[in-house]
Amino acid sequence: MKAGIVGLPNVGKSTLFNCLSNAKAQSANFPFCTIEPNIGVVNVPDNRLLKLEELVNPEKVIPATVEIVDIAGLVKGASKGEGLGNQFLGNIRETDAILHVLRCFDNDNVVHVDGSVDPIRDKETIDIELQLKDLETTEKKLDKVKRAARTGNKEAQKEEAVLLKIKEGLEQGISVRAITIAEDDREEFVRPLQYITDKPVMYICNVDEDAAAAGNVYVDKVKEAVASEDAEVIILAVGTEADITELETFEERQMFLEDLGLEEPGSAKLIRGAYKLLNLQTYFTAGEKEVRAWTIPVGATAPQAAGVIHTDFEKGFIRAEVIKYSDYVQYGSEAKVKEAGKIGVEGKEYIVQDGDVMHFRFNV
Numbered sequence: 378m379k380a381g382i383v384g385l386p387n388v389g390k391s392t393l394f395n396c397l398s399n400a401k402a403q404s405a406n407f408p409f410c411t412i413e414p415n416i417g418v419v420n421v422p423d424n425r426l427l428k429l430e431e432l433v434n435p436e437k438v439i440p441a442t443v444e445i446v447d448i449a450g451l452v453k454g455a456s457k458g459e460g461l462g463n464q465f466l467g468n469i470r471e472t473d474a475i476l477h478v479l480r481c482f483d484n485d486n487v488v489h490v491d492g493s494v495d496p497i498r499d500k501e502t503i504d505i506e507l508q509l510k511d512l513e514t515t516e517k518k519l520d521k522v523k524r525a526a527r528t529g530n531k532e533a534q535k536e537e538a539v540l541l542k543i544k545e546g547l548e549q550g551i552s553v554r555a556i557t558i559a560e561d562d563r564e565e566f567v568r569p570l571q572y573i574t575d576k577p578v579m580y581i582c583n584v585d586e587d588a589a590a591a592g593n594v595y596v597d598k599v600k601e602a603v604a605s606e607d608a609e610v611i612i613l614a615v616g617t618e619a620d621i622t623e624l625e626t627f628e629e630r631q632m633f634l635e636d637l638g639l640e641e642p643g644s645a646k647l648i649r650g651a652y653k654l655l656n657l658q659t660y661f662t663a664g665e666k667e668v669r670a671w672t673i674p675v676g677a678t679a680p681q682a683a684g685v686i687h688t689d690f691e692k693g694f695i696r697a698e699v700i701k702y703s704d705y706v707q708y709g710s711e712a713k714v715k716e717a718g719k720i721g722v723e724g725k726e727y728i729v730q731d732g733d734v735m736h737f738r739f740n741v
Contacts, residue, residue, distance in 0.1 A: 379444030
């Protein structure tokens with residue numbers, strides 16, 4: 378599961394990627410600096426993991442991670458192959474969620490591909506290109522489905538109706554994620570086509586240092602423009618965040634953040650947001666050798682969660698012993714939780730909850 382950073386050339390995507398992953402992607406003041414997508418595995422900040430480390434005192438601690446992809450900048454005409462269009466669209470299709478970076482700062486020293494700062498225009502430029510590509514996908518599929526529908530095939534007729542609705546929406550500039558479609562139809566007919574504009578999206582407003590805490594006029598415009606999209610908007614001073622990551626000590630970083638009026642780096646909020654956007658959650662294992670956060674999809678069962686550790690755990694699953702994170706913190710150790718009778722014994726149907734501390738019994 379990975380999230381792709383997208384945006385026009387030169388809006389701060391690669392600087393953001395470097396900031397998140399410390400994987401120094403090339404960043405420069407000219408378009409198309411990024412050609413091949415860079416992939417970074419980013420730790421998910423989680424204070425619960427720090428608390429469990431404090432209580433258990435393990436030999437090592439392993440956080441949950443999320444994959445972030447820095448994708449080449451897109452320009453008008455990308456859907457027809459302009460610039461690096463075909464490559465960009467192919468790369469973004471392979472991601473599971475979109476982190477859309479919008480330039481929301483004025484700086485004459487940083488060139489803008491369209492000559493002026495206008496995040497709404499920039500957003501629409503990318504939306505239109507992605508919608509045009511999805512329209513192309515829809516029309517190709519419709520050609521096949523219509524032939525089957527004419528023979529009286531009920532399933533094909535049903536699919537044709539869904540595709541026509543999508544075609545109409547895209548032609549009106551509405552992304553697939555915002556088109557009202559019954560969930561069963563979406564699962565059966567829409568998901569298999571891997572529409573780019575059906576992916577969940579988060580908008581990242583790249584601001585200057587002065588606007589890091591409260592935003593600015595550009596951010597207000599973005600929030601207004603995306604109000605109907607059910608999308609999160611995050612304010613991030615990307616250049617400043619990059620400076621913070623260069624500081625050597627935690628104390629220095631905290632002082633810098635306090636000067637900006639922030640409690641934590643905006644990048645930490647962004648990573649957690651991306652994790653949530655991908656519909657992921659965390660459960661923990663806690664022992665003397667290691668305390669570890671494991672990543673699973675929301676709604677995963679206990680055997681599926683066990684399978685993330687090893688496929689044999691899922692195949693031979695017997696039961697899961699579950700401690701709620703709040704109980705672990707309240708009682709201070711697994712032994713004391715057990716004494717209090719707070720360990721739950723769960724079977725194959727148990728739906729794992731975010732923050733569960735789990736121990737699996739299995740037999741292969």
